[in-house]
Amino acid sequence: MTFDALRSPETKAVDGPPTSLDVVGAFDDFMRAFEAFKETNDERLAEIEQRLSPDAVTTEKLARLDEALDRQRRLVDELALKGRRPALAGAEEGARPEARERRGAFDAYVRRGDAGRYGALEAKALVAGTDAQGGYLAPDETEREIGRRLAEVSPIRAIATVRAMTGSVFRKPFATEGFASGWAAETAARAQSATPALDELAFPAMELFAMPAATQTLLDDAAVDLDQWIAEEVETAFAEQESVAFVTGDGVTRPQGFLTPAKVANSAWEWGKIGYVPTGAAGAFAASHPSDALLDLVYALRSGYRREAHFVLNRRTQAAVRKLKDADGRYLWEAPAAAGAPATLMGFPIAEAEAMPDIAENAHAIAFGDFRRGYLVADRIGVRILRDPFTAKPYVLFYTTKRVGGGVQDFDAIKTLRFAAS
Structure with a gap:
């Protein structure tokens, strides 16, 4: 062909x-x-x-x-x-009266800047909104649609564990030392159980924003579904920012990415660090048997993590591994089995993340692991929208914010491939 x-x-x-x-x-x-x-x-x-x-x-x-x-x-x-993607038309059908009332107040605020109905809702329920300086909480349907879209287009969110929180920090305890255990005969003495030592991981929520713009003519059009429009407008901006943060975020002004913790050779791995496997050549796969490094990477991960493991790499790295074959002449990269399914590498699905580094000397350009167990995304409940008709006249800006945290929750569940001699 x-x-x-x-x-x-x-x-x-x-x-x-x-x-x-x-x-x-x-x-x-x-x-x-x-x-x-x-x-x-x-x-x-x-x-x-x-x-x-x-x-x-x-x-x-x-x-x-x-x-x-x-x-x-x-x-x-x-x-x-x-x-x-499901249509949002008719989302209000069957909704509770208070939900319909809130949707109506949100619609009036977005289309005309009428905050009076939100003020009335605040008097009924203090969680309905905030003052106009900080914006107003979007209806549940809008928040769910934004979350659904992000789960579909944000590569790391799609394969990680996602938790909702109501506070500013999500805390997850874990045991650094467990109870004593072992085998014993029926009447033999048992060792006394040790007291477990607990520590915790903290995932603070960072603010993520987008600012879609619309003309007043668009807002006046009653046929326009505002929930759908806002979700579509912020989808790309949120997904792009999240995709970078979940990979290389510094943990200060954005979530901590899984490539941010210190990385050590997998033979010297310890908790708090990410283990890596070298390719055997600086800035490239080894000239002889290049696929061996990928095989070593797969088996650097314990068997319990491999069942749900994904490869994570960008499209340029994927173009390089697409040319590799195994010892029997079979391509390691396989096309997806159906539309919407992921491509696979050595039988494991690929999550394409553009924030992953390109192949270069000492670059950790490929990650492999069970990201459902290895990485946590913590969403602060609530999407806030502030209408701004003044800054960019004749356009109306919608300053949309959500708070999200993230970080590694199991440092043994993710390994990387380092393009280096050792």
Whole structure:
């Protein structure tokens, strides 16, 4: 199959909600692109064996196919994501009277800046809102929709443990030393149980904000679903900020990322640090048997963590591992089995996170682990919205904030691949 045989390597726009035929067609294009990629890469490897270097035309063709494969994969993911999103129309049907009243007050505030109804709600229930200087809490439907969208598009949130909290810090106790245990005969003496030593991990909530803008004409249009509009507008901004923070955040003004703790060779691992496996070459995979480093990374993780493990890497690193084969000539990277499913590496799903570093000397460009057990995202309940019609006239700005914390909760559940000789 040639590159020109692909129906269209470019991302195609789909008007309106995608149909099942749209998703199936895009997925078929993706699979054709992957087959063409494998054929071309096989040609490149054969040329290296025969002439010690690949033909420039083959290399250029492979690069174009790699870009086409990435574009087609993004299209498939976008179509599958849109197809899973529920409509918010009719969300108020069957809701409690107080919920409908709050939705009505929120609608009046967003569309016209009418805060009077929110003031009345404050008199009834002190948790309904705050003063206009700090904004007002969005209705539950809006908050749920934002949370649902973030779970779908934020790569680390999608594979981590997510907890809700009402305070400013989420605290999780853990035992540094447990009770004494062992085997004993029926009548033999038992060792006295030791008192467990407890410590705690603290995950403070940091403020995340976005500021979508709208025209007054849009707000005056009664057909516009404001919940849906706000969720769509803040989705990308929140997801991009979270994606960076959950990987490399400093833990001071944003959540602590899983690459932030000190990293040590896995043979010297201890609690509070992340263990790594070296590739055997500075800034690259080893020239001989490059896939061995990935195998070492997988088995650096204990078996109890491997059952739910994911690889985490960015698209440029994924392009590099996509070319690797095992000793039997099988590609380590496999295309997803269905639209919306993740690609796999050595049988484990891949979470593509653009915040992961590129392959470079001493870079920890690939992470592998059970992120459900290894990383915690703590959401402070409540999304706050402040309407600002003055700063950017004639546009109305909506200063939207939510508070979220995060950090490693099990340092043994995540390992990294370090592109270094040792």
